[in-house]
Amino acid sequence: MTRLPIAVNTFVWHSPLNDERLETTLRTIAAWGYDGVELAYEQPGDWDAARARDLLDELGLVSVVGAVFGADRELACTTDAVIARTRDYVRSAVDVAALQGSSLVIGPMYTSVGRTWRMSADERRDAVSQLRAEYRVLGDYAAERGVRLAVEPLNRYETSLLTTTEQVLEVIEPLPAESVGLNLDTYHMNIEEASLDDAFRLAGDRLLHLQVCGNDRGAPLRDHLDWPGIRASLIAIGYEGMLGFESFTADNETIATAASIWRPFAASQDELALTALHELQGWRAGWTD
Secondary structure (H helix, E strand, C coil), X not given: CCCCCEEXXXXXXXXXXXXXXXXXXXXXXXXXXXXXXXXXXXXXCCCCHHHHXXXXXXXCCEEEEEECCCCCCCCCCCCHHHHHHHHHHHHHHHHHHHHHCCCEEEECCCCCCCECCCCCHHHHHHHXXXXXXXXXXXXXHHHCCCCEEEECCCCCCCECCCCCHHHHHHHHCCCCCCCEEEEEEHHHHHHHCCCHHHHHHHHHHHEEEEECCCCCCCCCCCCCCCHHHHHHHHHHHCCCXXXXXXXXXXXXXXXHHHCCCCCCCCCCHHHHHHHHHHHHHHHHHCCCC
């Protein structure tokens, strides 16, 4: 496998993903030179995991499965019935990952994206305890299938529960590293972390997956973030995972509204993905041991 594979999220073009879109996208990105893909898993059955596995193998691409917590997907601070349904959804994402050979299920797996509310200290303690219990069960399920969960903190406008590296680690630190870790995203980190370097060093070897995009959700290295500094931080902690470019299409109103995509970042989504790839290839070339 290519060291530090550069991947792109299917949300750049599609929502929802289906078999036809999946095949076209995988063949296109492989031809461009991408090493991998983040496959958005919105609803069970949207696309055929066995077919995805065959295409990934044929094209030499690696993958992760992106859990999508839309409305009424909650692992805490809701009814037992909703949590049970959400637990089943995460298990199905793990099953898909295992079938197609993906080592990770990534994403904000706690409450639905966009759900925010004021929490007392007691409420937060209860939420942390509840999430930890859910991650223990779901992490065991994933580990038994050769998959790990990578939990992503979001910015304050998309969640009020887990917005920083420290907050996610509070939940997962007692859990086995073999089953649960971190998914960080430079877009959210730019808003929430006082120091990206401190956040990466705090994450350490619990960082399983990194999503890389500009502070505006556009192409990385075309923005104000300190990319040489980010690379130095990742080298310092020995990061060896994917570099996943995540942005979103404006063609799906629900996704565009949830991610606040109000303007295009390039003349086309293809141009955006190609720009991100070329920038990341140059950035990765400066990596040293």
